Amino acid sequence: MADAQFPHIVVRNVSRAEKFARPGTGGERRLPSRVPDRQAHATRLLQQLHDSQDAAREALARRSNVLTQGQNGIYLAIASRAREPLLAERLERRKKNIELLAVKEEAGRTTATIFVPETARDFFPKAIEDYRIKNEPRAKVPEPKGRRLVEGIGDFTSRFSVIYGLMRPMTFLLLQK
Numbered sequence: 001m002a003d004a005q006f007p008h009i010v011v012r013n014v015s016r017a018e019k020f021a022r023p024g025t026g027g028e029r030r031l032p033s034r035v036p037d038r039q040a041h042a043t044r045l046l047q048q049l050h051d052s053q054d055a056a057r058e059a060l061a062r063r064s065n066v067l068t069q070g071q072n073g074i075y076l077a078i079a080s081r082a083r084e085p086l087l088a089e090r091l092e093r094r095k096k097n098i099e100l101l102a103v104k105e106e107a108g109r110t111t112a113t114i115f116v117p118e119t120a121r122d123f124f125p126k127a128i129e130d131y132r133i134k135n136e137p138r139a140k141v142p143e144p145k146g147r148r149l150v151e152g153i154g155d156f157t158s159r160f161s162v163i164y165g166l167m168r169p170m171t172f173l174l175l176q177k
Contacts, residue, residue, distance in 0.1 A: 032084045032152035038144055042132035045153060049124055052076060052158035073117035074158050075101070076124075079109055081154035086110040090149045096120035109154070124156075 035041040056074035080086035091114050092100035098120050102113040116123070131150040136143045144150070 030085045031148055032081065032087075034147075035151050039132060042128050042150070045128050045150065045156065046125060046132075048156040049128065052156045053121065056158045073115055074121070075113060075115055077111055077113050077155075077157045078153055079111045079155040079157070080152055081109075083108045084152055084154070086112060086152045087148055088112040093120070093123065096123055098123060 053074065078086065078091060088100060088103045088110065091112055092098060096119070097117045099115045100112060101115055104111050127146050128150055131144045131146045134145040136145050136147070
């Protein structure tokens with residue numbers, strides 16, 4: 001019927017059999033590459049985290065008589081390793097009240113700002129220590145526990161620059177008006 005209606009269109013041998021392939025679930029999710037020395041990476045992150053927490057303790061001590069235990073906490077800026085993804089959504093832990101506040105990408109690095117309440121201050125040191133010494137129990141191939149979270153992290157900082165990082169986009173919007 002189509003041949004009689006459109007004799008000028010000739011289509012031959014254009015189809016081929018292919019195995020069914022399930023479509024993706026919405027984009028390619030890149031994971032951080034492996035760190036060459038797991039022990040050294042974990043040790044460096046633990047040192048940076050402890051330094052950041054120590055720097056924040058003095059300011060926290062000044063505020064602690066005004067705020068409740070759940071409101072006390074520190075703001076951490078977590079930067080990714082150079083040209084590696086930071087799985088920022090994994091930083092937020094609602095059960096522990098760890099809040100993801102901002103995520104920025106600049107010069108090939110992702111920086112996430114989070115609030116860690118005083119009640120959850122041991123979460124990141126424990127996660128990094130587990131990464132350093134434990135393997136994932138259900139993995140087919142031995143893999144460090146929490147690899148996807150910890151191997152994406154390059155630096156921890158806790159300074160007033162973190163507050164500036166949160167306020168700068170708001171200041172820019174206010175100046176435009």
